[in-house]
Every structure is written in structure tokens, then in C-alpha cells.
Amino acid sequence: MLRIVLxxxxxxxxxxxxxxxxxxxxxxxxxxxxxxxxxxxxxxxxLRTFFLAPLSSANGISEWLLKASPLxxxxxxxxxxxRANVWxxxxxxxxxxxxxxxxxxxxxxxxGAHVWLLPAMMLAGALGGIxxxxxxxxxxxxxxxxxxxxxxxxxxVAALLLGYLVNGPMQDPQGMNYPQxxxxxxxxxxxxxxxxxxxxxxxxxxxxxxxxxxLLLDRxxxxxxxxxxxxxxxxxxxxxxxxxxxxxxSLLASGASAGLAGMMEAAGPLGQLTPVISPxxxxxxxxxxxxxxxxxxxxxxxxxxxSLLYLGGEAVQMSLNVPASLARSFQGILLFFLLAxxxxxxxxxxxxxx
Amino acid sequence: MLNxxxxxxxxxxxxxxxxxxxxxxxxxxxxxxxxxxxxxxxxSTLMKIIYGAVQADSGEILWExxxxxxxxxxxARRLGIGMVYQHFSLFETVSVVENIALAVAGPFDLAALAxxxxxxxxxxxLQVEPRRLLHDLSVGExxxxxxxxxxxxxxxxxxxxxxxxxxTPQAARALFGVLRSxxxxxxxxxxxxxxxxxxxxxxxxxxxLRAGRVVGGASPRDTSAAELARxxxxxxxxxVTRVPGERExxxxxxxxxxxxxxxxxTVHGGEILGIAGVSGNGQRELLALLGGDPVGQPxxxxxxxxxxxHLGVAARRARGLALVPEERLGRxxxxxxSLGDNGLLTGHRLGLVRGGLIARGGVARxxxxxxxxxxxxxxxxxxxxxxxxxxxxxxxxxxxxMSLAPRVLIVSQPTWGVDVAAAAVLRQNLVDMSRGGTAILxxxxxxxxxxxxxxxxxxxxxxxxxEAAARDMTSIEEVGLLMxxxxxxxxxxx
Numbered sequence: 063m064l065r066i067v068l069x070x071x072x073x074x075x076x077x078x079x080x081x082x083x084x085x086x087x088x089x090x091x092x093x094x095x096x097x098x099x100x101x102x103x104x105x106x107x108x109l110r111t112f113f114l115a116p117l118s119s120a121n122g123i124s125e126w127l128l129k130a131s132p133l134x135x136x137x138x139x140x141x142x143x144x145r146a147n148v149w150x151x152x153x154x155x156x157x158x159x160x161x162x163x164x165x166x167x168x169x170x171x172x173x174g175a176h177v178w179l180l181p182a183m184m185l186a187g188a189l190g191g192i193x194x195x196x197x198x199x200x201x202x203x204x205x206x207x208x209x210x211x212x213x214x215x216x217x218x219v220a221a222l223l224l225g226y227l228v229n230g231p232m233q234d235p236q237g238m239n240y241p242q243x244x245x246x247x248x249x250x251x252x253x254x255x256x257x258x259x260x261x262x263x264x265x266x267x268x269x270x271x272x273x274x275x276x277l278l279l280d281r282x283x284x285x286x287x288x289x290x291x292x293x294x295x296x297x298x299x300x301x302x303x304x305x306x307x308x309x310x311x312s313l314l315a316s317g318a319s320a321g322l323a324g325m326m327e328a329a330g331p332l333g334q335l336t337p338v339i340s341p342x343x344x345x346x347x348x349x350x351x352x353x354x355x356x357x358x359x360x361x362x363x364x365x366x367x368x369s370l371l372y373l374g375g376e377a378v379q380m381s382l383n384v385p386a387s388l389a390r391s392f393q394g395i396l397l398f399f400l401l402a403x404x405x406x407x408x409x410x411x412x413x414x415x416x
Numbered sequence: 417m418l419n420x421x422x423x424x425x426x427x428x429x430x431x432x433x434x435x436x437x438x439x440x441x442x443x444x445x446x447x448x449x450x451x452x453x454x455x456x457x458x459x460s461t462l463m464k465i466i467y468g469a470v471q472a473d474s475g476e477i478l479w480e481x482x483x484x485x486x487x488x489x490x491x492a493r494r495l496g497i498g499m500v501y502q503h504f505s506l507f508e509t510v511s512v513v514e515n516i517a518l519a520v521a522g523p524f525d526l527a528a529l530a531x532x533x534x535x536x537x538x539x540x541x542l543q544v545e546p547r548r549l550l551h552d553l554s555v556g557e558x559x560x561x562x563x564x565x566x567x568x569x570x571x572x573x574x575x576x577x578x579x580x581x582x583x584t585p586q587a588a589r590a591l592f593g594v595l596r597s598x599x600x601x602x603x604x605x606x607x608x609x610x611x612x613x614x615x616x617x618x619x620x621x622x623x624x625l626r627a628g629r630v631v632g633g634a635s636p637r638d639t640s641a642a643e644l645a646r647x648x649x650x651x652x653x654x655x656v657t658r659v660p661g662e663r664e665x666x667x668x669x670x671x672x673x674x675x676x677x678x679x680x681x682t683v684h685g686g687e688i689l690g691i692a693g694v695s696g697n698g699q700r701e702l703l704a705l706l707g708g709d710p711v712g713q714p715x716x717x718x719x720x721x722x723x724x725x726h727l728g729v730a731a732r733r734a735r736g737l738a739l740v741p742e743e744r745l746g747r748x749x750x751x752x753x754s755l756g757d758n759g760l761l762t763g764h765r766l767g768l769v770r771g772g773l774i775a776r777g778g779v780a781r782x783x784x785x786x787x788x789x790x791x792x793x794x795x796x797x798x799x800x801x802x803x804x805x806x807x808x809x810x811x812x813x814x815x816x817x818m819s820l821a822p823r824v825l826i827v828s829q830p831t832w833g834v835d836v837a838a839a840a841v842l843r844q845n846l847v848d849m850s851r852g853g854t855a856i857l858x859x860x861x862x863x864x865x866x867x868x869x870x871x872x873x874x875x876x877x878x879x880x881x882x883e884a885a886a887r888d889m890t891s892i893e894e895v896g897l898l899m900x901x902x903x904x905x906x907x908x909x910x
Contacts, residue, residue, distance in 0.1 A: 283769040286760060294750040299709045300741060301761045302730030408752070 068409040078407045083353065083363065086399035093395055101384060111381055112374035112392075124259035126369050128331060131268045132157070132323035134365035136347035138275040139319025141356045143312035145279060147292035150313055152198060152213025153320040154344025155220030156191035160321025161328040162224060162232075163190030165243060165335045168328070169232065172247030179249045183325055184267070191321020192314050194220065199313035203306040209313065217344070225337045232335065243335045252330050264326040271319065276358040288312060320344060341372065349397050355404065368393065418481040420445045420604045421466070421573055426475035428461055435461040436472070437628040443573065448595060448605045450615040450636060452648055453625035454835045455807055459608050462625070463575050466606070467499045468492040498566030499575040502582075504558050506550050513546040516565045536567050540597045541590070555694055556587035563594065574598065575606045580614060584694060585863065585896035592618050610648070610836070612641040613864075624648055649836050656843045656868050661686045661851050663871070668855035669737075669824045670718040671706060679881045681874060683824065683855040688846060689884060690870030691859040692895050698879035699828070699859050700742070706826055706857070707739050708732045719824065733762065736823030740813055740830065742859075744806065748813040751802035755794060758801050759783040759816055766820065782819070790815035790845075791838060806833040814842055818849060825849065828859045843869050863892050877901050 091109065098105040116122045136153045143150045164183035171179050197216060201207040225241070227233075234244040252262035279285040291298035291308050298305060323343065332339055346368050353367060354360025375389020423441040427434060436458045443449045453459045464470040466477070468486035477484055479495055486492050489499070506515050513530045520529065530546035537543045542560045550558065559579065566574055576595075580588040595605055595618065609615055615622055615636050622636045624647045632647045645653050664685035673679040679702070683689045693699060704710070706717060708729045716725035719735045741747045749758045759782045760768055768778045783797040790811045794804055801809055810833055817825060830846060831839035847869050850856045859876075860866050866873055867887060874884035875898035882898050 277773070281773050283760075283764060283772055283774055286757065286774060290750055290753070290757075290761065293752050294746050296743070296747040297750045297761060299729065300707075300739070300747045302708075302728060302733050304728070304730065 065413070067412050068405065069412055075407050078403070079355075082355075082403035082407060083360075083400065086396060086403050087367075089399045090392065090396045094392065097391070101388075103382060103384060108378060108382060108384070111378050113370065115377050115381075116370060116373035120256075121259055122373070124256075124261035126366070126373055127265055128261050129372055130362075130365040130369035131265050132327055132343045133347050133350045133368055134362050135268045135271050135323040135326070136316075136320045136343055137350035137354065137361040137365055138271050138358060139316035140347055141275065141351045141354070141358065141361055142279065142285075142288065142315045144351055145285070145292050145356055146288040146308055146312045147295070148202075148309055148312040149210045150195065150198070150213050150316045151210055151348070152194070152216045152344070153316060153347055154340060154342065155213070155217035156194045156317045156320035157324035157327075157340055157344050158217075158220040158224050159190040159194040160187035160324030161190075161332075161335060161339055162220075162227065162324075163187055163321070164325035165232065165246070165328050168246040168250035169243060172250040174247075174249060176249050180252070180329065183250060183329055184322060187321045187323075187325025187328075188318040189321065191317040191319070191324065193317075194321070195313040195317025199310045202313075203309050209309075213313075224335065224339065228335050228337055234334075241337050245334045246329065250329055251333055252326070260331050262330050264330055267322065267326065272358055272362055275361075279356075279358055284311070320347075346372075346393070349393060352397060353400055355400075367396070371396075418445075419443060419478070420447075420480060421606075422478040422481075423462075423466070424476040424478070426462065426465060426472045426477070428458075428465060428470065428472050434458075434628045436465070439475070439625070439628070439630055441623050441630070443604045443606060445572075445604055446599050446602045447621060448599050448607055448619045450607045450609060450619035450622040451625060452609060452612070452615055452622050452644065454610060454648060455833055456805060456835070457625040457648075458628040459625055460577070461628075463499070463577060463606070463608060466492070466573075467497060467575060493569055493571075496570065496572035497575065498569055498571035498573070500559070500562045500566060500577065500579060502577045502579070504562050506558060506561060508551045509549070511547050511549050512544050512553070512561050512564075515550060515561060516546075516568060519565050520568050532568070533564055536564060540567070540601075541594045542567075555582045555696070556584070556590070559583070559591070560594075567598075571603060573604045573606065575608070577608045578610075579607075580609070580611065581861070582694060584899040585892060586900055588614070612644045612648075615644070616641060626650055645836060651837070653836055654840050654844070656840060656847060658847050658869070659851060661871060663687045664853070664855075666721065667718070668720055669706070669826075669857065670721075671702075671716065672718070673705070673716050677879060679879070681857075681881060681884065683857050685823070685853045685855045686850060687871040688850045688856040688858055688869055690866035690873040690887075691857065691876050691881070692863055692866055692873055693859075693861070693876035693899055695861055697876045699876055701879070702876065702881075703739070703741070703826065703828055703859065707737075707741075733765070738762070738817040738820045738822035738825050740817050740825075740827040742828040742832075744809050744813055745802060749801040749809060752800055754783075754798045754800055755787065755792075755804075755812060756780050756783040756797040758812070759786060759797075761816075763816055763820065786812055786815035786819060789819075790841070807835055807838065810834050811838055811842065814845075818845060822854060824855045824857070826857045826859075830858055830860065831862070831865060839865075863895060866895075867892060875899055 095105045098108050117126060140150055140153055164187040167183050167186050194216060198209040198212040201212050202209040228243055229241045232243045234242055252264050254260060254262050287303040288308055291303055291305060327339060328335060350364035350368050351361055353364030371389050371392050375386060378384045378388065379386055419442045421443040423439060426436050426439045428436040439462055451459050461470060465472050468488045468491050477486060513526050513533060516533060517524060517526060517529055533546045542564055544557055544560050579591060583591060599605055607619055619636050622634050623630055624632045626648060667682035667684050669683040671679060671681045705712060708727060711728050712725045714723040714726040719732060719737060724732055745751045756779045760779050763782050766782065768775050768782060780797050787794060792812045793808045814830060831842050834842060846856055858870060870887055872884040872886055873890060873895060875882040875895055877899060
């Protein structure tokens with residue numbers, strides 16, 4: 063009788079670390095073929111529509127980056143917390159509050175030609191996210207309440223708040239009673255980088271955030287302390303790393319990035335607020351962070367991949383009339399295989415006689 | 417006369433490395449046979465093979481002269497083999513007799529069983545009141561329960577794995593009496609240990625294992641401890657040299673606790689204070705107090721005369737405190753991180769962080785220095801801590817904390833799991849550090865170790881600390897009595 067045994071490796075398997083996302087993608091494709099067959103679709107054509115068609119035009123690539131940008135930005139912030147075992151599931155709500163705070167500035171000052179307006183909105187967005195994140199941080203550090211539950215529930219509070227505001231106080235007076243705010247003025251909007259596409263300068267904010275996150279997580283002592291407190295809380299206490307401060311930092315950093323992403327979306331492709339301002343970026347960013355195995359460059363890869371899954375899902379819905387849940391299944395299957403491949407990085411599989 | 421147990425060329429490999437390599441061994445009826453070897457020499461693997469928990473790759477086991485295959489511990493018990501593990505497997509919340517009833521086949525008759533326990537206990541000096549609840553028992557009494565549980569099966573061979581590691585010297589002596597009585601009644605005993613003096617006192621024969629092979633057999637009574645050590649290690653062990661130290665007049669570390677009970681100690685620069693005691697008598701709490709995790713009242717702990725009881729670990733470390741915890745993986749080191757990062761864990765004060773960024777070159781150098789200086793066996797600075805053996809990780813953690821050049825060093829179980837030769841090096845390092853002026857506090861269960869390196873020794877018992885006695889003014893016997901709670905020396909200053 064043979065038994066499969068996982069033995070920890072002396073050092074992580076480096077080549078597997080690089081190969082794991084590719085293997086996971088390959089396995090996802092393999093599993094999806096019978097699934098597509100069962101749906102009565104031609105697998106090669108569907109996969110081509112799903113993964114290649116969206117990237118075949120300049121506009122397609124612009125949309126790809128545009129959707130990836132908030133995923134990456136939020137994912138980076140979440141990574142900071144996940145490294146420290148701080149499980150912020152509330153990025154969606156922080157994103158919403160960030161968008162709301164910046165929208166308030168946009169609606170108040172958007173008619174003029176204020177050059178300070180966009181930077182102020184960025185600040186407002188980040189601060190909004192930070193304020194929302196401060197609630198779980200406070201409850202976790204002072205009353206030892208699970209940040210998972212608190213941040214998760216605050217998503218619904220934020221969504222309801224947005225719904226109330228766009229139906230009431232922030233509703234466009236000339237909007238024929240549609241639940242939406244007035245369109246932002248030009249001073250409150252990012253201008254597109256190229257004519258005819260929606261991709262705008264906010265992508266550089268995300269790019270800067272990647273560098274910043276890399277410095278923080280891979281090069282700074284603060285990042286090291288976060289990782290230690292996540293991997294071995296007792297060792298962090300033994301070394302004298304302050305647990306409460308690290309929890310605050312983790313949550314506020316992810317709040318700032320999510321709030322900023324909300325601002326970027328509001329001042330970018332949306333241009334106004336409606337009751338729904340996110341296709342689930344705050345949740346998908348969790349997956350992006352894990353696809354990127356909590357490494358800043360990996361999160362970029364994860365964000366790009368998930369963005370492609372969004373676009374591909376829309377493309378096959380429109381041109382092949384398949385259900386929207388297909389894209390979601392892809393997300394799930396991919397995450398499953400990625401986490402499975404992760405085991406191989408730290409462990410060796412051996413067969414043993416019982 | 418037939419041998420009770422004979423092993424012929426037992427070989428067992430794990431991932432290519434031989435844990436046992438052609439081990440042959442004979443145990444006569446009524447013989448107390450020692451298996452001596454360092455950690456990792458293959459003692460545990462061999463015992464697991466005999467007890468059926470592990471199967472040998474090749475080789476033969478003969479029981480009473482007939483070849484047998486021991487497929488499981490149950491099969492071993494049916495043959496008449498009992499095993500007392502180092503870590504007890506007893507239920508805390510039920511009584512002695514109930515604990516034993518759980519392991520005995522047949523009708524559940526507690527009264528009859530209790531009578532049998534008392535009878536067996538009287539015969540072999542294993543007196544335990546059968547109706548007492550387990551959590552009321554001392555460690556020595558619990559061990560009796562473990563042995564009694566084995567005796568219920570009327571074993572012909574009893575295996576004991578490092579049985580004295582949890583006992584006071586006096587309790588160990590009582591255990592030897594029990595084992596001799598069992599042997600006289602015809603039961604063979606396999607006694608696994610790395611403690612030379614014990615083996616010389618108790619055992620009829622000794623088989624020495626090194627790196628999975630039998631490197632010698634001897635009659636321990638006719639062999640000196642130094643000779644046994646040389647057999648076990650393969651070369652002579654350097655003795656720790658201790659020059660008289662210069663004790664600073666002012667204590668660098670002081671504890672003045674009044675509640676819940678009066679506990680106090682001082683450690684001066686230039687000396688090593690040892691805390692003896694069976695573990696679980698408050699050592700953990702003492703170390704937590706001194707280390708600052710969690711913090712307490714200000715006027716309890718003093719570093720260089722400054723009240724620091726309210727300051728956290730970081731503030732105390734900044735004042736020159738370094739600490740080696742008992743728990744290595746997860747506290748002293750982050751299991752999944754490299755040795756480099758584990759050096760950074762507390763070594764960051766040595767200029768390894770510049771402007772908030774980690775100086776990678778410096779981190780690797782720091783870890784490499786520790787690895788080389790303390791002979792840490794690993795594949796390099798990128799090895800993750802969890803991949804090291806316990807002894808090697810201990811060397812790394814000890815080396816790291818010593819490299820911080822602390823004003824005060826607190827060490828719990830400095831050489832636990834470390835091989836004999838490396839332990840001698842670590843002890844010498846501690847002595848040298850103290851002679852260089854560092855104030856060192858050592859908490860250890862190994863009395864020989866404390867007597868080898870300490871200048872003063874205090875004993876911890878049930879949360880109380882005896883007055884520290886100069887090493888030369890006390891003896892192992894006296895300290896052993898205190899460890900068992902005898903004497904009125906508790907509650908005063910150390």
C-alpha cells in the first residue's frame with residue numbers, strides 16, 4: 063500500500079516558484095475544455111475568444127490595463143495585510159468610500175478649472191479608504207474583534223451608503239431622478255492617454271504603487287516585520303515587533319490603496335457615481351494577491367490575468383452567448399490550481415510504503 | 417540461555433540517509449541494556465522498529481530465539497514488549513485506575529484493577545494511589561503510572577526512552593530501584609539515554625550508536641564516563657574551563673516581585689546564575705516576566721537599576737537584553753524563513769537596517785558568521801529554519817543572541833537537543849561571555865550542565881525561587897532536594 067507523503071523542503075523550490083502560475087493556467091485550460099464541451103461550445107474557438115480576442119486591438123489593450131489597474135492597486139494594499147496575517151476582506155467597501163469622498167470634492171469644485179482638484183481628490187479617496195479601514199483596525203486591536211468579519215460587513219454598509227447618497231443627497235438635480243450623481247467636470251477627471259481610448263494617467267499611480275510596495279515588502283524592515291508577525295506571531299513578540307501597530311499599518315495601507323482605486327475609477331472611466339461602481343474589484347483583488355503569491359510583481363501578473371478573465375468573460379458572453387458565470391468559474395478553478403501548486407514549492411511529494 | 421531479543425543487521429533508511437545501518441543487538445532475560453547515542457544517532461528509530469511503529473528495510477528480529485515480524489505496536493505488546501515514551505500519554509482529568517483501564521483489555525472492573533495496581537506497585541516500588549486524579553500527580557508519579565500501565569500487560573521487555581529527562585535526581589534514583597526490581601523479576605529492560613553517569617550506575621551492558629551504526633559495546637561499570645563519551649561522539653570531549661570571574665558590584669538584571677508571591681533574583685555582570693528545577697514549576701512565567709512579553713508593573717524588573725517592568729520586548733532589547741527561548745521554532749525562529757532572515761529577526765540592531773531598508777549583504781554576512789562560528793549544519797544562509805535539526809537551530813539561535821553582544825543574556829535550556837561536542841562549545845561560549853562581563857541567566861533542567869558553567873544556582877519549585885547558592889557551596893544532591901520541594905529555602909531572595 064503506497065501512501066503519498068508531503069515532506070517540507072530545506073529551501074523553496076525556485077524553478078517551481080516561477081513555473082507554478084504557468085502550470086496552474088495550463089491545468090485550468092485542461093479542466094475548462096470538457097466544461098466547454100458540456101456547454102456545447104467549440105473549445106479552441108471559445109478559448110481564443112476568451113483569451114486572445116480582447117487583446118487584439120489598441121482599445122482592447124487599453125481596457126485590459128484600465129481594469130487591471132484597480133485590481134493591482136487594491137491587491138498590493140491587501141498583500142501588505144495578508145503578509146501580516148491581517149485579513150482585510152473589506153477592500154470593496156474602502157473602494158466605495160474612497161470613490162464617495164473624492165466624488166464629493168468633484169461635485170463641489172468640479173465646475174472650475176482647479177489644478178489642485180485631482181490631487182485633492184486622490185488624497186480624499188485615500189483618506190476615505192483609511193477611515194473605513196480604521197474601524198476594523200480599532201476593533202481588532204482594542205476589542206480583539208475579527209477584522210475579517212468587521213471588514214466584510216462594512217462592505218455592505220458602504221454599498222448601502224452609496225445607494226442612499228446617489229438616491230438622495232448626492233443625486234443629480236438635473237438627472238431626471240435617475241439614481242446617479244451629476245457628471246464630474248473636466249477638472250475632476252483624468253484625461254485619456256491617447257485619443258479614442260479610456261486608459262488614463264492613473265495607471266502611473268498604480269505603477270508607482272508597485273514600486274512602493276516592492277520597496278516596502280521586499281526591501282524594508284517594516285515589510286520584514288509584517289511578514290514575521292504573519293508567519294510566526296510568537297517570534298514577532300519575541301523579537302519585540304509591536305503587534306498592534308503592525309495591524310494598524312496593514313489595514314490602513316490596504317484602506318488607502320483601495321480608497322485611491324475607488325477615486326481612480328470614479329475620476330476615470332465612470333465620471334460619476336451610480337449605485338454600482340465596481341464589478342467586484344475589492345473581492346477579485348484578493349484573488350489577484352494570491353495569484354501573485356503575495357509578491358508585488360506577482361500581483362501585477364494576477365491583476366492582468368483577472369482583468370483578462372473579466373474581458374474574456376464579456377467577450378464570450380457577447381459573441382458566443384455563454385453564461386456570465388463561466389468567467390467566474392475560470393477565476394475559481396485558476397485560484398484552486400494556483401494554491402495547489404503552491405504546496406509543491408515548499409514541499410516534496412514522495413511515495414512511501416505503508 | 418536464549419536471548420529475549422536479538423536484532424540482526426537492522427537497516428532503516430530515510431530519504432537516502434541511513435538512520436540504522438546494520439545494527440545488531442542482543443538482550444538477555446532480566447538484563448538492563450542501555451542504548452547510548454547522541455541525538456540523531458538512530459536510537460529512536462531502533463526503538464520504533466522494536467516496538468513495531470516503524471518497519472526495518474532489512475535485517476531480522478528474533479524474539480526468544482524465533483524470528484518474528486513486528487507489524488504494529490499492538491503486535492509488539494502481544495509479544496510482551498512495553499514502551500514508556502519520553503512524553504507521557506495520559507488523560508489529565510481522570511484517575512490513575514481509569515487511565516490504566518483504558519489500556520487494558522478485558523472487563524471494565526475498576527475495583528479489581530485498582531487492587532492489581534496496588535499489588536504491582538507494592539511489589540516493584542511503584543506506589544501510586546489508584547483513585548487519585550492524574551492532574552494531582554507529580555511528574556515522577558505520572559511516570560509510575562506509565563510504567564504500571566505497561567506492567568499490566570506483563571511485559572518481558574520494557575523500553576524506556578530518556579526516562580529521567582523529567583525527573584529530579586532523587587526521583588531518578590527511585591526509578592532505578594524500580595527498574596532493578598523489575599529486572600530481578602526477569603523482565604528485560606532497554607534503557608535509552610545519552611546520560612553517561614546514569615548508564616554506568618544502572619545498566620548491565622551498553623550498546624553505543626553513532627550515526628546509525630553500532631560503534632561499540634561495553635560493560636558500563638568497567639568503562640569510564642570519558643571513555644563512553646568518546647565512543648558516543650567519536651572523539652574526546654573538551655571539558656569546559658572556568659576561570660574565576662569578576663563579579664560587578666551592581667546587578668545588571670534584577671527581579672523584585674511581591675505578588676502573587678515574593679520572587680526575586682539578581683544577575684551581575686561577570687557571572688552566570690543558574691535556575692534549576694523540573695520544567696513546569698514557573699520557569700516559563702519567570703522568563704516571560706524578565707523578557708517583557710507580556711509587560712507588567714514597572715517596579716518588578718530592573719535593567720542596570722532602571723525599572724523596566726512596564727517596557728516591552730523592544731525597549732528591553734534596546735537596553736541590551738538578549739534572550740534564547742525554550743521554544744525554538746515559532747518563537748526563537750520563524751519556521752518558514754531563511755536563516756538570513758532569522759538572523760535579522762533580532763540582529764537588526766547591528767546595522768543591518770539602513771534608512772528603513774534591509775542591508776541584504778549585511779544580513780547574509782551576519783548569518784554566515786553565526787553558521788561558521790557555531791558549526792550550524794545547514795545548506796547555507798537561505799536554508800529555512802524549519803529544515804534544520806533541533807540542535808542545529810538551537811546553535812543558530814544561541815549564536816545569534818550571543819553575537820548581539822548583550823549586556824544581559826537570558827538562556828532557557830541552552831543545549832537541549834544539541835550534540836555533546838557542540839554543547840560543550842556552547843557552554844564554553846557562555847562561560848567566556850560571562851568572563852567578558854556579560855550578566856547571564858541560564859534556566860536548565862540539566863543539573864550537570866548548571867554545575868559545569870554557573871557561578872550561583874537557585875532552584876525553582878511551584879512558582880517559588882530558592883536563594884541562590886554559590887556553586888562551590890552546594891551540591892547536586894542538595895539542589896535535587898530543593899527541586900523536589902524539600903527544604904525551607906523558598907520565597908527569599910536569590
